[in-house]
Amino acid sequence: MSNINLPFLQTINVGHCKIGDGHPVFLIAEAGVAHFGNPEKADRLVDLAAEAGADAFKTQAFITDDLISKRSGDWYERMRPKEVDLPFFLRMKKRCEDQGLIFLCTAHDESALRWADELEVPAYKIGSGERGNWPFLSATAKRGKPIILSTGMYSKDDVEQAISILSESGCCELALLHCVTAYPVPYAEANLGAMAELKHLFRGPVGYSDHTQGEHVSLAAVALGAKVIEKHITLDFDVPNAQDWKVSLGSGNFPDFVKRVREVEAALGTGSLDIQDCERPSQFWALKSLVATRFLAAGAVIDAAMLTAKRPGDGLPPSELPRIIGRKLAREIEEDMPIRVEDLEA
Structure with missing residues (x-):
C-alpha cells in the first residue's frame, strides 16, 4: 500500500519558513523539558537556539496526571x-518571537493540546509516543x-495508517x-535509510529527529535529503533521572552544529554536472x-x-590528437612547447 497519492502538499509552511525541496533545512532546537521548570533556564535555552541560528525552538507540554498513570511509579515522579x-509557555513564546524564532510545542495529552491552541503555534508537533493513538492524531x-510527526517505534504499517488518518481528518x-x-540511539541502529522509505510512502517533506550522540548522524541525514532536522539542546549534562541530555548539544557545540548543517546543505548544490566557478582557474594548471x-x-x-600530454592546459587538449595526426606544421615548435591551431597549415 502507498499513500503517495494522498493530497498532501510537497511544500508546507510553518511560520515564516517553507519546508520542502528547494528550501533550506528547517532546523528545530528541541529543548524538551531541559528548563526543569526554571524560567531563567528557559530564557537561556531560547537564547541558545536564537544565537545559534535555529529556525524554531521547541518545548514540550503535558499535565502529568493526564499523561502518566500513577502506577508507573518512578516515571511519574520524574516527570x-x-x-x-500555560503562563510559563507564553513567556517562552514571547522570548522566541522577540528574537525571530518560531515557537513550537509538542502536546503530550489532550489538555496540553488545548494549551497549544491558546499558544497559537503555527504547526503542531506530534511525538512518537502517540503511535496508535489515532484519536489524538485525528483531533x-x-x-x-x-503537522510535523515523529515516527519513532513505528512500523511501515503504522506510518501508512497514521498518514491515512491525518489525511482523512x-x-x-x-x-x-x-x-x-x-x-x-546506537549508531548502527539510527537507520537513516528509512527516510528513503518514508519518501516512497509519502509525497511531503521528510526529515530526521535525532537521538544519537554528537552531530554527525544529523549531518548525514541532511546529506541524504532531510528537509527537517530536530536536535535536542540543553544547559545541563549528567543529570540524574533524566535522559534527553544524553543526546543533546549545548552552548559549546550547538552553534557549530547549526553552521555545519548549513554548510552540508550548501555542499549538496544543484546536482547538475557543470564546471563550478571555483574550479575554473584550476583548468590552467591541472589540465x-x-x-x-x-x-x-x-x-x-x-x-x-x-x-605528448603535459601540464599546463594552455594548448590543444590531448583529445585533439587524432584530428591533427597527418597535418603539416606551419612553423617550427620547440621541444616541450604546446601546439596550437595556428601552428598547423590550413
Missing part, C-alpha cells in the same frame, strides 16, 4: 517536577494547521520525521596540453610520437 503552566489534524500539510526512540616531444621543423607531418 512531575518538569510540568509547567490534531482537525485543527487545520501543519483534513491534514494536507504534513512533514514526517524518521526517528528512533532510544537515549542514546594537460599536447606538447612537442622534440624539436619539430616547419613542414613536418605530425605523427603520434612527436607529441
